[in-house]
Amino acid sequence: MTRVNPELAKELEKFGAKSATVCFNCGNCTAVCPLSNNSTPFPRRIIRYLQLGLEERLLGRMEPWLCYYCGECSQTCPRQADPGELMMATRRYLTTRYDWTGLSKRLYTSKVWEVFCVGILFFATLAVIYLFHGPIVTDHTKLETFAPADIVHPTGYVFGAVLAFFLLSNVYRMHKFIMRSGERVNAPLSLYFSELGTLAVHFATQAKLRLCTNKSFWIKHWLLMSGYTAAFILVNVDLVTRWSLTDSPPPAWHPAKILWTYATIAMLYATTVAIIGRLRKREPIHKYSHSTDWMFLILLWFTVFTGLLVRIFMQFDLPLPTYYTFAVHLALAVPLLGLEVPFTKWSHLAYRPFALYFERVRERALQLQQPPQEEEA
């Protein structure tokens, strides 16, 4: 027995699920969705859970993470219930539920909290730079002298470790919710290892998104994702490559620099297109913008843009603009990474592949649990 909970439905309105009750469950959305299949049908069933406020059921489903919001369902819906946006809202809700700190819920449900947290991290970063920066050389651009690598790098790793801890602990909670729902599953550890490939493939290729009818979404999304991954790798291996935080930057043909150029262009293009799209509201995916969507895009765009400016100023050997812009770049990157990755929108980079991974493990475990079927005569 599950008790209906209209209060949950009310709460979900804050995450953007405003139109759930107009849905009359015809299932056109599920029929038209290129990603939905018999074993994991959506969005209809998820919307039904939203309507009735069936919290346990929602938490145990991974389908919301299968949806990439191409918006075909919203265009097909005879009731203008916007199933695509309802799935998006469910993802926001799930993100807050996976998060054990409670910060995620505050960021999603209160604009004040959101702006406040971003502001705090922004100014705190500036303050830290103000207090700990090295000598300011003005005759030549000496970025490493301004921001000594032996301070920046360890700080960055500690920061990264903290983020990873939060994100992975949230992923662990997600795992618990999914494995506990429905039929009880005891997956052997070996399955988790043997299915690691699923995780890697889906993380790297976003293969599911390619099934969406509109291929341009996949391309843009992949550009953004690969650009971000490239930048992430470059920043992390900066110790060795010395391509960014250095007093003497490498020449333009350096492979790291080519990769960096790609990352900048890819991310700048994808975010600019997304911002224009959200302003125009023509595509279903861009019709509704939650405050967190804007915050993510704005922080990311400015982070990438300031990064680009730093390179340009370095190239023209403008010391002061380089230092200041670099400070702002860091002050933007810290809230972007610190808030978006473990607590809000960007956490989906982990939740999506992990959802597929856990589902696969669960499926295999269920198969193992079932007694072998006798062959039919």
Add this chain to the structure above:
Amino acid sequence: MTERTKIGVYVCHCGGNISDYVDVEKVVDSVKDLPNVAVARHFVFMCSEAGQQLIKDDIKNLGLDGVVVASCSPHLHEKTFRDAAKAAGLNPYLLEHVCIREHSSWVHSDNREGATRKATWIVKTAIAKISLARELQPIRLDVEREAIVIGGGIAGLRCAIDLARAGSTVHLIESSPFLGGRVPQIYKLYPSGKSGCEIVEELIDEIKRYPNIKIYTNAEILSAGGAIGDFKVTVKVNPRYVGKVSDDVIAKCPVEVPDEFNYGLTKRKAIYKREHSYPDIPVIDMDACTKCGECNPDFDQQPQTIELKGSLIVLATGFKPYEPEEGEFGYKVHDGVITLPVFERLLALSDGKLEYNGKEVRDIAFIYCVGSRNEEHEYCSRYCCVATLNASLGALEKFDGLRAYHIYRDIRAYGKYETYYEEAGKKKMLFIKYDPEEPPVVEKSGNKLIVRVKDLLTAGEELEVPVDLVVLSVGMLPEMSEVFTMLRVPFSRDGFLQEVHPKLRPVETAIGGVLLAGACQGPKDTVEATASASAAVAKADTYLVKGYAELEPFIAEIDPEKCDGCEECVGECPTSAISIKDGKAVVNEALCKGCGACGGVCPTKAINLRGYYYDQLEKMIDSVGGD
């Protein structure tokens, strides 16, 4: 009698519908030399202008004294051909239309020879029948502009107004002390949004403007009978035991009893009247009255017996809501389980906040299809889906913070009422679909009611819905009246009154002159009930305004020479059309339906059916006996 010898026979191809499977030439050949036949032809489309002209020309040129047309079903074109015969100067009842399409070519398309033989037999019997046919005349009955309407609900009121407007005298009979029926109990009607009281008040205002409407409230029907043009209804008008008195006088009454108008949600005095209703004279409920005399009563008033006559009767006796069994969805077992009509009153009577039995109501579950679409009542009551949606929207509009759950089988918000369903979704009401095989269960838990339901839309998820009030959306049952048996009106399988044909004669009953209006015919909402009332009046006016009715002549005919007055036929007649006068049976032409049951029992063969005289039937049998 002498036989007709100049019969024209016309066999139709019906394009190929007939001639593809029936050898029409062979049919013509095998009858054209019969002694009674003057001419036999076949033609591609007899019903066409050219085909009809063929018959007309032959009647005029050859002096035909009888015609047989063998084509489609008489339901389709008998009138066409009779009108053609009449236009050419032949008595239309000397034309026999027989069917060789449905009865031969279509059903024997695998057997051309057999189909042809059968068609020939059919044509031969028709020739035999028409050779002895008499010149019949339609029965003409005078119809005076006076009609009787039984039932003073919304359909009856609509009928009375429309009939009176066209100039007829109307006798409006209502069994309860006040006009209006069940509509005034409704909080808000769809689609107007007006209250039931307002609508009825408007109708009553109009009624009052017509002096040719005679109203009989608190009236019982003692007897009803007759035929079109000549109905008689005897009513007993029960006394009110009090004249017109002021509200202060009513307030003096010391007795208080549950008010049935509000389903016992409030109390009324033993002397009472209804607001917005008519007549504006109170009535004393003698079961409750203590005869204290405070209200200035007149206990000497006696019932009056009045004999009314009318050319037509419109039945507008309405419906009654289904009363759930004890324990059906917790009805009468758990406090807080009520029916939709009670909820309507609750809505109308509550102010500020919604309370039931002193408890504030926040969550309501509406359970649909209660007493409809089950083994006992197979039909869909059709009004309840929209009425329930409308009531829930009305409740949410009037009271803040209500939450509603619709626990339904199928939402049949047909036609323009789909918007109510849509609106309910926008108002965040939840819809839960149940399987009739596993209906919801209502239980009590603390001070809440719990509806347990398996939701089909969530793949059979078992849900618990905690609520304060459960409203059962009950269906419509026919309101029974003794007048139905008195008039011998037939019932449908569902127990409602039956029309002759749902499309061809939608407001008439098999009893000529008895028409149907409103929900007595089947579940209807107020819109449909008033529409059917106006339709019944339109049909009534085709007789009332014309001044006469014409009936087919095929009825029983008594030969007084042979009749010995044994009265066997009187008991057999299903429409009470035969009586004995001066030792002989007499047929009431308006009542007789021509079923022939009387002829079957008559020991002296004194009763013939016009158009089917014994000599005709014998010759028809003989005509195919040899084959």
